[in-house]
Amino acid sequence: MNSDSAYHLSEKQLLLAVVDETRLPLLLQQHLSVCRRCREEKGKIEQTFSRIGETAKRFAPFPVKQPTVPSVTPQKAVWRPALAMALTTALVIAAVWWAFVSTSPPESVPINNYTFEMWEDEQFMAEISFLTENALPSEYMEMITEPDLDTQDDFLQYIVPSTDTQPVSHDWKIKGGTLC
Amino acid sequence: MTKAALLESYGQPDDKESGISPLVIKAKEGSRGAFNLLIGLFHEDIFRMVYYRIRSRMDSEDLTQDIFIQAFKNIAQLKTIAHFKSWLYRIAINRVRDFYRKKRLRSLIGLFSENEGIDVNDIYDSGKNNPDPLENEIRKDFWHQFEIALECLSRMEKEVFLLRFLDQLGIKEISQALFKSESTVKTHLYRALVKLRKNAALQNFFN
Numbered sequence: 612m613n614s615d616s617a618y619h620l621s622e623k624q625l626l627l628a629v630v631d632e633t634r635l636p637l638l639l640q641q642h643l644s645v646c647r648r649c650r651e652e653k654g655k656i657e658q659t660f661s662r663i664g665e666t667a668k669r670f671a672p673f674p675v676k677q678p679t680v681p682s683v684t685p686q687k688a689v690w691r692p693a694l695a696m697a698l699t700t701a702l703v704i705a706a707v708w709w710a711f712v713s714t715s716p717p718e719s720v721p722i723n724n725y726t727f728e729m730w731e732d733e734q735f736m737a738e739i740s741f742l743t744e745n746a747l748p749s750e751y752m753e754m755i756t757e758p759d760l761d762t763q764d765d766f767l768q769y770i771v772p773s774t775d776t777q778p779v780s781h782d783w784k785i786k787g788g789t790l791c
Numbered sequence: 792m793t794k795a796a797l798l799e800s801y802g803q804p805d806d807k808e809s810g811i812s813p814l815v816i817k818a819k820e821g822s823r824g825a826f827n828l829l830i831g832l833f834h835e836d837i838f839r840m841v842y843y844r845i846r847s848r849m850d851s852e853d854l855t856q857d858i859f860i861q862a863f864k865n866i867a868q869l870k871t872i873a874h875f876k877s878w879l880y881r882i883a884i885n886r887v888r889d890f891y892r893k894k895r896l897r898s899l900i901g902l903f904s905e906n907e908g909i910d911v912n913d914i915y916d917s918g919k920n921n922p923d924p925l926e927n928e929i930r931k932d933f934w935h936q937f938e939i940a941l942e943c944l945s946r947m948e949k950e951v952f953l954l955r956f957l958d959q960l961g962i963k964e965i966s967q968a969l970f971k972s973e974s975t976v977k978t979h980l981y982r983a984l985v986k987l988r989k990n991a992a993l994q995n996f997f998n
Binding site (some may be wrong): 622623627629631632636656660661663664666667668671672673675676677678679680681689764766 | 823826827830831834835838839842844848851852855856857858860863865877910930933934935956957959962980981984985987994
């Protein structure tokens with residue numbers, strides 16, 4: 612294949628050559644190296660894409676201000692995020708530990724199954740006693756006044772009087788009793 | 792001060808690519824002066840790179856500032872001096888991605904609409920200082936057609952095309968900036984060129 616050949620590279624082959632000539636089959640590479648027409652066509656395509664780039668550059672604005680570097684040195688900038696990360700990690704660990712301690716049994720002895728069950732039983736019993744003392748819903752509990760033992764005793768005394776305070780004459784049916 | 796003058800003032804040869812290595816070494820050691828020279832060399836390129844992708848001058852300026860701050864803070868971690876340029880572009884690509892991610896998030900929670908992050912007037916603000924109305928119209932038309940043309944590309948095809956033909960990076964630099972193999976970059980670039988060649992929006996460039 613030479614420059615006089617009727618065969619020339621297709622547009623896709625020319626585009627492939629624009630990207631990388633070595634990607635073409637060896638025969639086409641040889642043709643491209645000697646065929647003026649194909650080289651011109653490839654050059655035109657390259658120029659076209661380059662012109663797009665040049666036009667974009669011409670139509671892009673210029674930056675108004677030049678960037679400035681921060682006052683910290685790169686070395687300082689390295690440990691600051693690390694320190695912040697370490698502090699954050701320490702805070703998270705402290706929060707998790709605090710949450711665990713506040714919900715765990717109060718004993719400082721090592722927790723085994725037995726002690727944990729005991730602690731659970733105690734908690735359960737405490738819950739039962741609380742429910743026993745506050746059986747009614749809170750709204751009803753507010754309506755009930757605190758029981759006054761003295762008042763209750765007077766009330767019972769009124770309903771069911773004690774026999775100790777009764778006069779003897781009331782026991783007239785008892786044999787040997789004296790009438791008033 | 793021009794880029795060449797900046798390099799000459801620092802005693803470097805008048806070649807941006809070969810002259811930056813000593814500057815990068817000094818910047819890695821913590822030299823603010825060397826890093827300022829690197830900013831002088833690259834800030835226009837990085838600003839344009841960001842502008843091509845977000846089309847807002849104000850946001851581009853802010854992002855460019857962020858990119859160089861991030862680069863300054865992390866330059867000690869740069870392993871290969873020769874890869875400084877692609878490393879800088881990688882930071883820029885990630886920052887642009889973050890910008891769009893935040894914009895999507897804001898639009899998702901209803902603070903802004905999808906297009907509200909970009910001021911419509913700011914898209915074409917590059918022509919504000921140009922008194923020629925015809926030039927401004929051409930400029931507007933170019934960016935409009937360019938935006939339409941890029942819509943037919945996938946995200947990676949678009950990124951590779953922009954890096955190759957607008958940011959003028961080589962295939963090797965693109966592969967380093969995107970963490971992709973050179974073969975993958977070439978494949979994406981080829982697909983992008985095939986699609987753009989057929990695209991009606993750019994036909995006036997091809998004819």
